[in-house]
Amino acid sequence: MRKILLLIFTATIFSTYAQSYGDGCMDVLFVATEAYNQEYEDPFFNDESNWQWWFADAGNFDGSGWVGGQCLAQGGFFQIGWWNHTNYTVYNNAYGVAGPNAVTVPTYYRLRGAYEGDDCGGSCDSNTGCLFDDDDYRYDETVSNFINYRFAPPNSNNIFQRVTTVHGSSDFGGEFYVRYTSPRPLVTASNTQICSGTTRLLP
Numbered sequence: 001m002r003k004i005l006l007l008i009f010t011a012t013i014f015s016t017y018a019q020s021y022g023d024g025c026m027d028v029l030f031v032a033t034e035a036y037n038q039e040y041e042d043p044f045f046n047d048e049s050n051w052q053w054w055f056a057d058a059g060n061f062d063g064s065g066w067v068g069g070q071c072l073a074q075g076g077f078f079q080i081g082w083w084n085h086t087n088y089t090v091y092n093n094a095y096g097v098a099g100p101n102a103v104t105v106p107t108y109y110r111l112r113g114a115y116e117g118d119d120c121g122g123s124c125d126s127n128t129g130c131l132f133d134d135d136d137y138r139y140d141e142t143v144s145n146f147i148n149y150r151f152a153p154p155n156s157n158n159i160f161q162r163v164t165t166v167h168g169s170s171d172f173g174g175e176f177y178v179r180y181t182s183p184r185p186l187v188t189a190s191n192t193q194i195c196s197g198t199t200r201l202l203p
Helices: none
Strands: 003-005 020-024 026-037 047-057 072-076 081-095 103-106 109-117 137-147 160-164 172-180
Touching: 026 047, 026 072, 026 103, 026 109, 026 160, 047 081, 047 172, 072 081, 081 103, 081 172, 109 172, 137 160
Parallel strands: 003 160
Antiparallel strands: 020 103, 026 081, 026 172, 047 072, 047 109, 109 137, 160 172
16 A cells, blocks of 8 residues: 555553664654645635644654654645645654664654644744734644654655544644665674665564
């Protein structure tokens, strides 16, 4: 299948964050490809819907915390459901360098999302300073604490995950292209080059 559809609830157990693999180095990439909203932002006028996404290494082995936050704005009449947008990279990190030494990499990533019905001010600014026309609502939350980037073999292309929130009548979500390079090669390639290695099966 081209796409793997996941519904991930926000209620999770925090004690497993530090789980890790010891088979890096590798690159890990998340690219946002589609966005989702369950209901019309405005049933009578032009819809103005905004999304933002962040990923975080659940073990913070990259030392970066939340990465991302680009504003993705969509306008038009009766915008509802899944829609394509220009792909943009939310997270791209290199763990370690090619060579004989293993590097610790995370077992999971965390995903944070924000969604706004924009009627006031600029996009993704959650503005309430407009008379009778404030931004309708804004959600900003941890969507999942357990994004598994290894649900397919390394170096796999065209692998997608769809993730949505659960609010009842105003869910939002995103589709993400996920790719990670294969673990470190068995021989030293260079002490400066990020490894790509060769494809192997998951442990």
